[in-house]
Amino acid sequence: MAMQFTFGEGLEVTGMLDVANRYQGGPGFIHGGILTTAFDEAQGMACMVLRRPVVTGHLQIDFAAPIPLGSVLELRARIDGTVRRKVYTSAEARIVEGPFADPDVVVATSRGLFLTVGAEHFDRAKDFVDGVPVSPHGTSSV
Numbered sequence: 089m090a091m092q093f094t095f096g097e098g099l100e101v102t103g104m105l106d107v108a109n110r111y112q113g114g115p116g117f118i119h120g121g122i123l124t125t126a127f128d129e130a131q132g133m134a135c136m137v138l139r140r141p142v143v144t145g146h147l148q149i150d151f152a153a154p155i156p157l158g159s160v161l162e163l164r165a166r167i168d169g170t171v172r173r174k175v176y177t178s179a180e181a182r183i184v185e186g187p188f189a190d191p192d193v194v195v196a197t198s199r200g201l202f203l204t205v206g207a208e209h210f211d212r213a214k215d216f217v218d219g220v221p222v223s224p225h226g227t228s229s230v
């Protein structure tokens with residue numbers, strides 16, 4: 089998605105997303121799944137301070153306002169707390185450039201539970217991680 093991330097003071101991470109035309113859902117607006125992916129990325133990135141791999145266990149998005157194509161979204165994400173392997177995160181999105189830009193208005197929010205995992209979690213994928221997965225028909229399955 090080519091998001092740009094910066095690590096601020098404390099535990100907050102800021103991600104920027106250009107809402108490109110290819111991210112369209114309904115006519116003129118971002119697809120909800122794209123916005124969900126952006127939150128997943130931002131909140132996953134916020135977990136990097138733990139210096140352990142994490143995966144998303146649960147993600148809950150509140151779509152508060154439509155987000156137009158051509159805008160620039162700022163997502164601020166952070167860790168709210170940890171319990172054992174559970175990492176509780178949250179994030180908000182604001183339109184900071186382009187159509188409907190207003191840095192005081194939160195257009196979407198997210199709460200996510202991430203789980204720290206060991207290397208064995210990804211070991212199971214080692215046979216198909218080297219390159220694009222291929223179907224039995226020899227074509228990309230992505």
Ligand SMILES: CCCCCCCCCCCCCCCC(=O)SCCNC(=O)CCNC(=O)[C@H](O)C(C)(C)COP(=O)(O)OP(=O)(O)OC[C@H]1O[C@@H](n2cnc3c(N)ncnc32)[C@H](O)[C@@H]1OP(=O)(O)O
Nearest residue numbers: 128129132133139140141143144145146172174201203205
């Ligand atoms: C060195 C640094 C590396 C950095 C590296 C670079 C990173 C650069 C950032 C990139 C950012 C990308 C961010 C995208 C990240 C994905 O998109 S990951 C892909 C999507 N997610 C997945 O594929 C996960 C699939 N699910 C699973 O593999 C397993 O269900 C999980 C999540 C690992 C959990 O399984 P498990 O390890 O067996 O966990 P389990 O022991 O059952 O439960 C542990 C605890 O979590 C709770 N729990 C587990 N699942 C859930 C759930 N879904 N809901 C609520 N509670 C749950 C349990 O109740 C339990 O709670 P406690 O008993 O401790 O109170």
